[in-house]
Amino acid sequence: MAEEKQGLSRREILAAGLAASAAAFAGASIAGSGERKAERTPRMPLAYVPHGGGPWPFVDIGFGDRAELDDLARYLKELGNLPPVRPRALLVVSAHWEEQVPTVMTAARPPMFYDYYGFPPESYEIQWPAPGDPELASRVRELLAEAGLPTASDPRRGFDHGTFVPLKLTYPDADVPTIQLSLVRGLDPRLHLEIGRALAPLRDEGVFIVGSGMSYHNLRAGFGPRMRPVAEAFDAWLRDVATAEPERRDRGLLEWERAPMARAAHPREEHLIPLMVIAGAAGDDVGRVAWNGTFAGIRLSAYHFG
Structure with missing residues (x-):
């Protein structure tokens, strides 16, 4: 004791x-x-992809060589293998949505938005019923606000064909929550690079960010043989710039109008601007050409980062 x-x-x-x-x-x-x-939850990669013309993978659109269309479809089907793990959600920046400020889709069950015309009736019956993600929409607005950018939300916005056409190939079961973020009217390259930089943290939160556009888009001139040299020249420049070290890449994208055949390839640049968002989110990651082919004879390319 x-x-x-x-x-x-x-x-x-x-x-x-x-x-x-x-x-x-x-x-x-x-x-x-x-x-x-x-x-x-490893860091997610980024992709800038061509979504083609209208509902091309699902109905006969009346132009384009079958082998060309099949090659682009194959690439988009394999895009789901790019992330190292299944994404928690998808954030799509489509060429087919512009607003006064960056605007996010907030619907829990987004409707379909058939923003094309002149195609067979079955083109307007295509479904891709992916769930929305209101929580991710709030997070997007939070990150943009932290960067000093004004934002808005749209509870009625549906999936346009820049989203549902490529992603119906990539995620045919429509089982990954998906939202869209608009471009900003005026299409300022610097602003869209800043938007991408603000969204970069989402890559570490399981979000796969996809920019959906076209590396050539001139509907007035069309896809005829006369425009093939235009697309070839611009695409060669874009491949060089998009795969350059980040400082040169971003500088080149800011000055894209100086590229060979720039305004002939993009009379209006809404289909190129999603690449600015992707490049901004890429940070120090160097881009690579993920696909390079033709669509109705016109040279197109896709890029991955990370």
């Missing part, structure tokens, strides 16, 4: 040791859990 009053008893020492061991084990387990969680 006298010894126990002067110090800890053997029982107390043993109990203290067991408690310390348990605490150490618990701490290691928590740390390990955090490491495993980080492993489950």
